[in-house]
Amino acid sequence: MRYLTDRKRAVGSGSGSEGTHHHWKMMVSSICLAVIAPFFIFTFGAGLGSSFEEVQAFLSRPFVVLVLALGLIVGLNHFRMEIDEAVEDYVHGLAGKLTLIAVSAVTYLLMAVGLFALLKLAI
Template structure:
């Protein structure tokens, strides 16, 4: 836990010090993470938009083939991690601004983070399944049940 030691210049009251109130030194962390993730998302989103042809029309086989490319899988995984984090921290601010009832606010915040975390894990797990159920052993997709 970050902690700034009280010294002669401290303006904390003795009672505040006794109760250990005061800054946890994390006041800008949420804001800063939103900026960092937004910057990381710029190239990721531009890359995704440049792959529009691979995202929109292809058949099932074409999609599996495309996702089996390590570069594609890793980039999509990065988009999922950064994008879902950015989304859930963004929704967090909206909830904090508009929901004032404390119990409803905490419930909404937990549901939001649980949902986005679960969806991100589902995406990453799917990418692993798509990549490792077929490629490493060069087994035809029919044999591992991805294509019936």
């Protein structure tokens, strides 16, 4: 039977100070989502089921595009932070690092494609 001290068990487990920073980022992101989500849902719902010309006219208003863009960016960024936390907890080594890179790349790709689609429809 090996005797391990508390310090020896904790070596390599990471710093305790990173969790607080992550918690605050998630709290700020959650509060932003709580404010933006109703605006996003009602704004998106108002244009849902309309014809292409009506959607273009609807998206020509700056407030509508701003609400949809903020909802997209904040929502996907919150999603990325949540997935990063799950990957850090359950996937280790090279696979974990590659998964984090893939999740970030896919999230930023979705943000870029979504913003491009919004701008393309708005202009």
